[in-house]
Amino acid sequence: MQKRDAIISMKGITKTFPGGLKANDNIDLDIYQGEIHAVLGENGAGKSTLMNILSGIYRADSGEFFLNCKPVQIKSPKEAISHGIIMVHQHFRLIPPHTVAENIVLGLGTSFLSPLKGIEKSIKEFNEQYNLSIHPKTRICDLSVGEQQRVEIVKALIRGASILILDEPTSVLTPQEAKELFGILEKMKKEGKAIIFITHKLEEVLEIADHITILRKGKVTASMPSDQIAKKGSEAKSELAMKMVGREVILKVEKESFSLGNTVLEVDNLKVLDDRGIEAVKGVSFSVNRGEVFGIVGVAGNGQGPLVEAITGLRPPSSGSFTVKGDVGYIPEDRLSMGSVGDLTLAENSILTDYKNSCFSRHLLLNLSYIREYAEILMIKFSVVAPNVNTRAKQLSGGNLQRLILARELSKNTQLLVAEQPTHGLDVGSIEFVWKFLLEQRKNAGILLISGDLSEVLSLSDRIGVMFQGKVTIFESPFSDKIEEIGLKMTGF
Amino acid sequence: MEWQLWIIETLRRALAYGTPLLLGTLGEIYTERSGILNLGVEGMMILGAFTGFVTTFVTGNPWIGFLMGALVGGAASLIHAFLSINLRVIQVVSGLALTLFGLGLTGVLGRGWEGQPLKVSLEMFSVPYLKEIPILGPIVFTEQNVLVYIGIGFALLLWIVLFKTSWGITIRSVGEDPATADALGINIPLVRYLCTFIGGVLAGIGGAYLSIIYRPSWTQGMTSGMGWIVIALTIFSLWHPLMAIVGSYIFGSLFYLSFRLQPWVAPELLTIMPYLFTILAPMFLNVHRTLRRRMGAPAALGIPYSREEE
Numbered sequence: 001m002q003k004r005d006a007i008i009s010m011k012g013i014t015k016t017f018p019g020g021l022k023a024n025d026n027i028d029l030d031i032y033q034g035e036i037h038a039v040l041g042e043n044g045a046g047k048s049t050l051m052n053i054l055s056g057i058y059r060a061d062s063g064e065f066f067l068n069c070k071p072v073q074i075k076s077p078k079e080a081i082s083h084g085i086i087m088v089h090q091h092f093r094l095i096p097p098h099t100v101a102e103n104i105v106l107g108l109g110t111s112f113l114s115p116l117k118g119i120e121k122s123i124k125e126f127n128e129q130y131n132l133s134i135h136p137k138t139r140i141c142d143l144s145v146g147e148q149q150r151v152e153i154v155k156a157l158i159r160g161a162s163i164l165i166l167d168e169p170t171s172v173l174t175p176q177e178a179k180e181l182f183g184i185l186e187k188m189k190k191e192g193k194a195i196i197f198i199t200h201k202l203e204e205v206l207e208i209a210d211h212i213t214i215l216r217k218g219k220v221t222a223s224m225p226s227d228q229i230a231k232k233g234s235e236a237k238s239e240l241a242m243k244m245v246g247r248e249v250i251l252k253v254e255k256e257s258f259s260l261g262n263t264v265l266e267v268d269n270l271k272v273l274d275d276r277g278i279e280a281v282k283g284v285s286f287s288v289n290r291g292e293v294f295g296i297v298g299v300a301g302n303g304q305g306p307l308v309e310a311i312t313g314l315r316p317p318s319s320g321s322f323t324v325k326g327d328v329g330y331i332p333e334d335r336l337s338m339g340s341v342g343d344l345t346l347a348e349n350s351i352l353t354d355y356k357n358s359c360f361s362r363h364l365l366l367n368l369s370y371i372r373e374y375a376e377i378l379m380i381k382f383s384v385v386a387p388n389v390n391t392r393a394k395q396l397s398g399g400n401l402q403r404l405i406l407a408r409e410l411s412k413n414t415q416l417l418v419a420e421q422p423t424h425g426l427d428v429g430s431i432e433f434v435w436k437f438l439l440e441q442r443k444n445a446g447i448l449l450i451s452g453d454l455s456e457v458l459s460l461s462d463r464i465g466v467m468f469q470g471k472v473t474i475f476e477s478p479f480s481d482k483i484e485e486i487g488l489k490m491t492g493f
Numbered sequence: 494m495e496w497q498l499w500i501i502e503t504l505r506r507a508l509a510y511g512t513p514l515l516l517g518t519l520g521e522i523y524t525e526r527s528g529i530l531n532l533g534v535e536g537m538m539i540l541g542a543f544t545g546f547v548t549t550f551v552t553g554n555p556w557i558g559f560l561m562g563a564l565v566g567g568a569a570s571l572i573h574a575f576l577s578i579n580l581r582v583i584q585v586v587s588g589l590a591l592t593l594f595g596l597g598l599t600g601v602l603g604r605g606w607e608g609q610p611l612k613v614s615l616e617m618f619s620v621p622y623l624k625e626i627p628i629l630g631p632i633v634f635t636e637q638n639v640l641v642y643i644g645i646g647f648a649l650l651l652w653i654v655l656f657k658t659s660w661g662i663t664i665r666s667v668g669e670d671p672a673t674a675d676a677l678g679i680n681i682p683l684v685r686y687l688c689t690f691i692g693g694v695l696a697g698i699g700g701a702y703l704s705i706i707y708r709p710s711w712t713q714g715m716t717s718g719m720g721w722i723v724i725a726l727t728i729f730s731l732w733h734p735l736m737a738i739v740g741s742y743i744f745g746s747l748f749y750l751s752f753r754l755q756p757w758v759a760p761e762l763l764t765i766m767p768y769l770f771t772i773l774a775p776m777f778l779n780v781h782r783t784l785r786r787r788m789g790a791p792a793a794l795g796i797p798y799s800r801e802e803e
Binding site: 078 | 658659660662663665666669670672673674677679792
């Protein structure tokens with residue numbers, strides 16, 4: 001094979017977000033014409049950040065771009081488009097009540113009086129070229145998700161895309177639609193377009209990609225042509241999976257074991273639909289007993305959200321059942337919008353889920369002085385650092401806010417505690433703190449831990465359920481010799 | 494035969510009564526289509542009415558009166574545009590403030606002008622030949638003022654621009670999803686400023702119509718709630734310029750009827766009809782989900798846009 005020049009190459013891209021998170025750390029990436037390049041990684045691995053930098057939405061702190069070996073600047077989406085770099089976002093940028101043609105011409109600078117005339121012809125040409133069936137006069141809200149995606153692709157092609165970035169393109173598609181998408185991508189590849197395909201699904205990558213780059217924690221951990229992997233067989237696949245989820249170690253957490261108590265949560269063949277009406281939880285059964293941590297681990301978007309929402313009563317299940325014994329404490333993933341009210345004081349937030357308790361309120365009135373005292377005690381016990389109990393919740397750092405929520409939920413007399421990504425985005429000190437209290441809470445309750453962080457789940461759990469595409473596979477401890485298997489299950493093998 | 498003449502007369506007068514409503518509504522449709530909610534229509538109309546009256550009185554030329562009314566209405570709308578686009582204040586508050594500001598300012602400035610009649614106004618005329626058309630002739634082409642036709646002309650023009658041109662696509666997109674439009678290189682603040690300005694200009698002309706043609710004099714608070722009916726009509730017409738014609742004339746005929754039927758029906762009963770319709774229209778719309786999505790309010794109406802929130 002002759003040596004070619006990359007159509008676009010990125011050198012040493014580094015991006016640190018305010019707050020210190022290094023999302024991209026010295027990343028090199030070469031993209032070639034007529035090639036489908038998969039960028040693979042877990043959620044938070046930095047793939048979306050990298051692509052947002054390439055498409056001009058974010059600015060890198062350092063690093064260079066070379067378009068056909070010439071250095072270029074990409075400072076805005078407009079500049080990226082002028083280089084032919086166009087991104088199809090995971091959430092489509094389409095206006096639902098407008099027609100396909102209206103969406104495509106927006107911002108194109110077509111003629112004033114008959115803006116849609118030429119477009120309808122071009123859409124027809126693309127329809128024939130790629131075997132699509134897009135009707136220019138249909139409204140977006142009448143299209144299926146797969147069709148909307150095709151509109152986005154045509155929108156990019158009409159703008160002259162030579163490098164097309166697809167962000168998690170199959171996450172919203174049915175398997176049939178995904179197959180059709182792959183067909184379209186194959187054709188585009190033959191036309192000489194470069195396609196960057198962002199995903200966390202290893203299997204589909206092997207099917208479609210020519211080259212695979214794996215990101216983990218902001219760094220490139222592997223980059224190779226996919227036929228190399230295919231040749232080596234399953235061993236190479238597992239190697240790849242481990243490079244993606246990491247070869248985790250079980251951290252040493254002091255963990256006394258408690259004797260199992262009664263069952264506090266019994267989930268039986270539970271099915272839950274997501275917002276789009278697609279079955280996101282496909283018949284899941286498990287139970288949680290007092291005295292244990294049951295950890296559900298999985299790459300985000302495999303049905304964990306709808307599962308938790310069903311158990312906490314936020315979303316009705318479509319079939320199956322679950323029984324909860326006693327009260328449920330809930331530590332939501334989004335601590336600012338779901339876990340607390342930013343504009344209320346810490347004292348008010350500390351009784352948010354328990355204000356009807358007779359020690360906090362009598363008849364219509366809140367017992368404010370008692371609530372303040374109670375909040376002060378909680379803050380000391382859970383080392384929440386804040387000026388006083390009248391501080392607003394939104395002024396707290398993530399770690400302090402999480403401690404307050406933890407304090408609130410653990411101080412209620414709950415039998416089941418649902419902790420969703422409880423350490424997401426926290427510093428090391430806060431993580432240890434949260435872990436310690438979660439493990440201690442096993443004395444009184446059963447804990448359902450949902451996390452994307454494999455090492456967290458391995459370290460805390462007594463039993464593990466791996467969630468992939470709406471199904472859960474349960475692993476019993478000890479886990480030390482099953483880590484590889486768990487990692488593979490997370491990526492769908 | 495008498496009731497037929499009576500209906501024709503009602504409809505003929507409905508055009509005259511409905512024209513200020515039509516002008517205001519067309520403007521508010523544009524403002525809201527770009528995502529800005531301007532509740533200051535009443536204020537912009539009264540400012541237009543006052544300036545129109547004073548300018549016509551001084552210059553003796555009603556056209557200069559209309560021009561000044563339009564400019565002052567437009568200038569007032571820019572206050573709202575600045576507050577909601579640049580400072581991103583709550584648009585309801587800013588719009589209400591504009592209404593109170595307009596009513597208050599004209600109340601103070603207008604004291605000396607109260608009760609002085611305009612000596613010049615725009616003549617009523619009938620269109621030769623066209624007035625001979627049965628039914629349509631006596632309604633549309635007999636004894637009307639030229640602003641009636643200008644209003645209809647604006648409605649047609651603005652309808653074509655909004656639904657048939659690239660500007661229209663841009664305006665509607667900005668009102669539905671500014672983030673998407675922004676990503677495609679549309680200048681969101683510019684579009685919103687222009688549309689708010691159009692709203693102010695048309696409200697100003699509508700106001701000037703009241704003090705120059707409708708009742709050629711100045712009375713404090715002479716818009717008497719027309720600005721609110723415009724807000725109601727904008728919703729009632731489902732943000733569509735052609736529907737605005739229908740709505741404005743229906744409400745115009747109600748205005749006329751509230752005078753004519755006074756001996757039999759309490760006039761208040763008829764003047765509250767617009768508000769009743771306005772409550773019923775969205776209710777009807779909300780029954781059907783796809784209908785709401787297609788014809789409902791612009792999705793980004795009243796929501797400030799800034800790129801950082803991405």
